[in-house]
Amino acid sequence: MTFKLEPGSLIVSCQARADNPLHGPMFMGAMALAARDGGARGIRANGADDVRAVKAAGLPVIGIDKVFSSDVPVYITPTFAAAERLAEAGADIIALDCTPRPRHGDAPQELIRRIREELGLETFADISTLDEGLAAEQMGATYISTTLSGYTSYTEPKPEGPDLELIRALAARVNTPIVAEGRFNTPALARAAITAGAYAVVVGTMITNPREITRGFAREVAGGK
Numbered sequence: 001m002t003f004k005l006e007p008g009s010l011i012v013s014c015q016a017r018a019d020n021p022l023h024g025p026m027f028m029g030a031m032a033l034a035a036r037d038g039g040a041r042g043i044r045a046n047g048a049d050d051v052r053a054v055k056a057a058g059l060p061v062i063g064i065d066k067v068f069s070s071d072v073p074v075y076i077t078p079t080f081a082a083a084e085r086l087a088e089a090g091a092d093i094i095a096l097d098c099t100p101r102p103r104h105g106d107a108p109q110e111l112i113r114r115i116r117e118e119l120g121l122e123t124f125a126d127i128s129t130l131d132e133g134l135a136a137e138q139m140g141a142t143y144i145s146t147t148l149s150g151y152t153s154y155t156e157p158k159p160e161g162p163d164l165e166l167i168r169a170l171a172a173r174v175n176t177p178i179v180a181e182g183r184f185n186t187p188a189l190a191r192a193a194i195t196a197g198a199y200a201v202v203v204g205t206m207i208t209n210p211r212e213i214t215r216g217f218a219r220e221v222a223g224g225k
C-alpha cells in the first residue's frame with residue numbers, strides 16, 4: 001500500500017547520530033509515538049533499524065539511509081542498495097539526495113525510476129536550490145524537499161533561519177508538492193512555510209534533539225556565549 005501525505009501535514013524527523021545519547025531504535029521509536037500523539041502525520045527516520053522501530057506509530061514513514069564516503073559529498077540514500085534496505089524495513093517513501101553533486105552509484109533520475117518501478121515506492125527529492133527542484137520535478141520525484149539548502153557548498157554558509165525564499169520560488173515554478181525542511185525551528189516558521197506554498201513541513205532538531213535544544217538554552221542563560 002502506498003501512503004499519501006495529506007496537505008498541511010507536520011512530519012517529524014526522528015534521528016539521533018551515534019554520538020547522541022538518544023541514538024538507537026528504542027529511543028527513536030518512542031520519539032515517533034510522542035510525535036504521533038502530538039499530531040505528526042508522518043515520520044522521517046534514518047537507517048533500517050530506526051525505520052522498523054518508528055513504523056509502530058502507524059504513520060507514513062519517510063526513510064533515508066545516510067551513508068558517508070570520504071570522497072563524495074552525497075550521503076542521503078546515495079545508492080539503490082540503500083533504498084532497498086529501507087524498503088525491506090517498511091519505509092513508505094524513500095528520501096534521497098537529488099543534487100547533481102558527485103556520487104557513487106546511479107544518478108538520482110535513475111534511482112527515482114528504480115525506486116518507483118522496482119520497489120513500488122514514492123520519493124522525496126532532497127534539494128538545495130531552485131534549479132535542483134526544477135530538475136527533480138523532471139525526474140518524476142513525488143515530493144520536493146528543501147532539506148539540503150544551506151548544506152551544499154554552493155548554498156553555504158548555512159543561514160540561521162530556514163529558506164522560505166526557496167519555497168516561494170519553487171511554488172511559483174513546480175506542480176510537485178513542496179516539503180519545507182531544514183531549520184523550521186518554531187511553530188510560526190512552520191506556519192510561514194505553508195503560507196509560502198509548502199505542502200508539508202518536516203521538523204527535526206527542535207522536536208527530537210534535546211541535546212541541541214538544551215544547547216540553545218544553555219547559551220542564552222550563560223549570556224549568549
Ligand SMILES: CC(=O)N[C@H](C=O)[C@@H](O)[C@H](O)[C@H](O)COP(=O)(O)O
Nearest residue numbers: 013147151181182183184203204205
Ligand atoms: C542536511 C541533513 O543532513 N539533514 C538531515 C536530513 O534528514 C537531518 O539531519 C535534519 O535533522 C532534517 O533535515 C530536519 O531538519 P532540522 O533538524 O533542521 O529540523
